[in-house]
Amino acid sequence: MPKKCNFIEKLRELGLRPTKQRLNMCEVLFNREKTFHFTINDLVKMISEKMNQKISLATVYNTVHAFEKKGYLKEISIDSHKSYFDTNTSVHHHFFDEETNELIDCDENDIDPINIKKNIAGKKINSVEVLIKVASDNQNQK
Amino acid sequence: MPKKCNFIEKLRELGLRPTKQRLNMCEVLFNREKTFHFTINDLVKMISEKMNQKISLATVYNTVHAFEKKGYLKEISIDSHKSYFDTNTSVHHHFFDEETNELIDCDENDIDPINIKKNIAGKKINSVEVLIKVASDNQNQK
DNA sequence: AACTACATTATAATAATTCTAAACTATTGA
């Protein structure tokens, strides 16, 4: 979703009614310069603490999944216990810092295009995603 | 773990006692030609149905995690609801069929080496994994 | 054989997510 846009219009385009709760979520998620990575819990906390608005956990689940289905959020799964959502829905890759649990976007220049040489008969490729796990390089400490 | 090997020895090398339950799990997991992808539930079913052996769910969780920790199994996370374990612990990539929920190994020749041009200061790369999601190519149906 | 440390088990506890159904609200159209 474009920055500073009219979220009411955007939600209507998605076929979602612009309720107070959804507008609060849009404000937190899409009204920012950079890509944002978050968990459901992060989002509930931000809305209740930073925005000082009451929202039910079920609504956050519902709305995040609605946004995901409509293509405005993408899920990035790290392992069975760590799953993030990403406001950047373009094809892009990630670094994941295993120590800080931080997910970082790769930009286009960080990684050469992925060249897949094999086709699976009768199948088309829906997505190609690279996850680069990193940690402190203690060898290079001075 | 090598095929047809002495699982008793292998388990001892890992510092794990060769119990009946662990040997059954080794038999199912490692005594086969090809890489095997499975969920915890798959494994419980295979042991109880195919091997006709009783095993508790907790033991399967414990042992899978022990094998994973020792580097004999690798977790492959598809999304927050789909997590597989892989008996192929080498660095390799995967196709995932979103219709059949089947995970398929890429072999070395299926994909060109991934070239990462950006370093994150003070961090070293622990792993690089590519996940290629595929589905039926209905455009090409005749 | 007996001791000890590790394993297994059923079950309970916890955590994450989804479901339910009642109350609420945005939209529509008379």
Add this chain to the structure above:
DNA sequence: TCAATAGTTTAGAATTATTATAATGTAGTT
């Protein structure tokens, strides 16, 4: 403007996946 209605929110219950517990069992050692 004001129902009617269809979609939304909510608290709490239900479900699912995973981990913890503590009693019992077993492998390895002496």
